[in-house]
Amino acid sequence: KLRDSGQPCPCRGLSASENLIRWQKMLAGGYTEGGAVVRIKTDLKHPNPAVRDWPALRIVKAPHPRVGKKYPVWPLYNFSAGIDDHLMEVTHVIRGKEHEVNEERQRIMYEHFGWRYPTAVQYGRLSMPGVELSKTQTMEMIRSGRLSGFDDVRLATIAALRRRGFLSAAIRQMIFDIGLTPVDASLSWETLYAYNRKILDPIAGRYFFVANPVKLLVRGGPKLKEARLRLHPGKPEMGERVLPLSFENSSLVFYISRSDASVLKVGDTFRLKDLMNVKLESMDSVFGASFHSLEVMDVPKFQWVSGGAVVLEVIKPDASVETGLAEPSVAALKVGDIVQLERYGFVRIDSTIPKLTAIYAHR
Structure with missing residues (x-):
């Protein structure tokens, strides 16, 4: 109450010798918790009451987790941080602007000691x-x-x-x-x-991934065993990855994402990216299509996987999990690898055992 009204407390005018006697009594455990406190003397007319005669050390009787009951007197934040900065020869203090008042307190303490205060910069939240x-x-x-x-x-x-x-x-x-x-x-x-x-973007390898896969059988296609695609479309020096192709009753077997499949209707022509164009003929439990052509056409392009596809779980930013199939090369990636799942987004491999999981970053 005295501080808030700018009035001195009864012990503020005590002599240095009397204060030293009381200080030794504090160190000897002669006061109860809250019975005595060391304050830094400041201007009682300072416009901010929080700066007036601010507390620096207090009594704590509870055992410390490292040194037990060895010390009964402990520093408060501003004394501790301010002294640490000086002893460690800190030259620049960069901290949130909520510490502006703490800087004022510490500057006064530094003046008492005759020290030079570090360069201080406050930043907003x-x-x-x-x-x-x-x-x-x-x-x-x-x-x-x-x-x-x-x-x-x-x-x-x-x-x-x-x-x-x-x-x-x-x-x-x-x-x-x-x-x-x-x-x-x-x-x-x-x-x-x-x-x-x-x-x-310039360094991440590209891979195919289809979320919530739908099976697609393509009849009449070329008898290919695999597709070789660049690891990065703009950087041939990064090499290739191999996507095996599988067959079922002479039809090529593919999987496309359910979201892509949902926009199709019978008769639509679309491109299995970097491979071939196909025409959708049926939409039963398994989608059926026929081979159309190889050259690039102005039609929708979908990601796909075929033989050797591996199950991949992708953890989204809201912690939900989306499961799908990824091309076989993804199984060879290591924890920490960051890649781009084409038309899906960048992901970081989070685990390979007991299952293959990735964390979604962004598109």
């Missing part, structure tokens, strides 16, 4: 719509089991972004471009996607 960025709330959700950990795909922590396939270079460049500003900013996922895509 960076938020993302629909994402919990609060460390306190995140910890609570992890403890309650609502999140699996700090790398849960529903989070925007560095661990979660890494697990989804966001490159550190993309995050770093985005932060550089945003810059340090005290103004609160809202960052969209699309912005982050664009930075990551710019780096990934």
